[in-house]
Amino acid sequence: MEGGRVYGGSNISSILLQNQRISSSSSVDNNNLLISSSSSSAAAFPGSRSMVNFSDANGINFSGKSFFRSFDYEENGDEDFDEYFRQPEKKRRLTVDQVEFLERSFEVENKLEPERKVQLAKDLGLQPRQVAIWFQNRRARWKTKSLEKDYDSLKVSYDTLKINYESLLKETEKLKTEVLTLTNQHFLNEKEMDNSESLHLIEQCHTRTQNFIPIEVFRERPLDVVSVVCKQESFNSSNSDVVDTDSPRYINGLHSAALLMEPANSSHVFEVDQPDLSQDEDENFSKNMLPAMYNFSNPGEPNPPANSCNYGFLAEDQPVWFWSH
DNA sequence: TCAGTCAAACCGTGCT
DNA sequence: AGCACGGTTTGACTGA
Numbered sequence: 626m627e628g629g630r631v632y633g634g635s636n637i638s639s640i641l642l643q644n645q646r647i648s649s650s651s652s653v654d655n656n657n658l659l660i661s662s663s664s665s666s667a668a669a670f671p672g673s674r675s676m677v678n679f680s681d682a683n684g685i686n687f688s689g690k691s692f693f694r695s696f697d698y699e700e701n702g703d704e705d706f707d708e709y710f711r712q713p714e715k716k717r718r719l720t721v722d723q724v725e726f727l728e729r730s731f732e733v734e735n736k737l738e739p740e741r742k743v744q745l746a747k748d749l750g751l752q753p754r755q756v757a758i759w760f761q762n763r764r765a766r767w768k769t770k771s772l773e774k775d776y777d778s779l780k781v782s783y784d785t786l787k788i789n790y791e792s793l794l795k796e797t798e799k800l801k802t803e804v805l806t807l808t809n810q811h812f813l814n815e816k817e818m819d820n821s822e823s824l825h826l827i828e829q830c831h832t833r834t835q836n837f838i839p840i841e842v843f844r845e846r847p848l849d850v851v852s853v854v855c856k857q858e859s860f861n862s863s864n865s866d867v868v869d870t871d872s873p874r875y876i877n878g879l880h881s882a883a884l885l886m887e888p889a890n891s892s893h894v895f896e897v898d899q900p901d902l903s904q905d906e907d908e909n910f911s912k913n914m915l916p917a918m919y920n921f922s923n924p925g926e927p928n929p930p931a932n933s934c935n936y937g938f939l940a941e942d943q944p945v946w947f948w949s950h
Numbered sequence: 951t952c953a954g955t956c957a958a959a960c961c962g963t964g965c966t
Numbered sequence: 967a968g969c970a971c972g973g974t975t976t977g978a979c980t981g982a
Binding site: 716717718736761764765768 | 951952953954957958959960
């Protein structure tokens with residue numbers, strides 16, 4: 626029905642019928658028109674300002690209360706009373722008692738069989754269609770509330786899972802850091818054990834450096850030298866295990882000494898800007914591996930012996946030597 | 951029967 | 967107290 630809808634239709638006849646009942650309700654006998662005398666509902670709505678209440682009247686004047694919520698019989702005379710029922714039908718709410726009764730019935734069974742509908746309508750003094758519509762609306766609104774409940778429940782579950790996930794993420798990071806620290810410690814221990822061997826190798830290197838040319842360009846970025854050294858290692862060996870401490874060229878945690886002694890005509894020495902190794906990879910490598918091996922200023926880490934790391938020619942004051950032609 | 955919608959009834963709030 | 971206003975509830979209807 627469009628705007629300005631008048632609530633009539635099939636219902637208007639019921640209202641008119643009820644009006645007639647009101648008109649003739651000066652007799653107690655008419656109670657049975659609205660509520661079955663055998664029904665418990667008559668007692669269920671004592672004092673209610675409803676259609677049901679109408680039948681609960683003491684038989685004289687509907688207990689002095691209006692039949693409909695918006696109509697006050699005491700404030701309106703008989704003329705207004707008649708005029709009220711001549712007005713186009715307005716929507717009227719069910720009384721609290723009627724709704725309670727319907728709610729209880731709905732809790733028992735939210736579907737409405739025809740017999741039950743008729744019985745309820747009889748008990749409540751409503752049209753069967755009104756009862757059907759009430760159940761229909763009730764089911765729809767129950768579904769809405771149920772969906773809202775489900776949503777809230779799922780949201781709580783989601784939030785809990787999210788918190789757990791973030792907690793696990795932090796734990797993972799913490800464990801990774803721990804692994805890195807332990808690896809560093811492992812390298813330092815290995816380094817101390819190899820000190821004697823590396824001293825011997827360095828002495829050998831010095832005896833071969835008579836034809837070397839000092840190149841100081843790497844003084845600015847000693848880490849790059851380390852990077853070159855390590856890349857050289859992976860290039861020269863199919864075994865790219867950088868931390869292979871069993872390798873004969875592994876010296877003090879460095880693979881460097883022998884590589885740095887490589888002849889200057891080697892095309893591998895100046896591959897700092899090699900395109901096959903991105904800056905990111907370089908950085909990651911430096912972060913993940915090199916600092917662990919060479920960053921001895923790391924707080925909490927013991928400083929290496931003075932005669933250990935310098936053997937790799939990485940100290941700033943030490944030139945890097947290459948083979949010359 | 952259900953989803954969507956309308957509109958009356960109701961309720962809370964702020965203003966005069 | 968009375969009024970206006972906005973938001974919510976709820977009875978009723980329509981079309982699928």
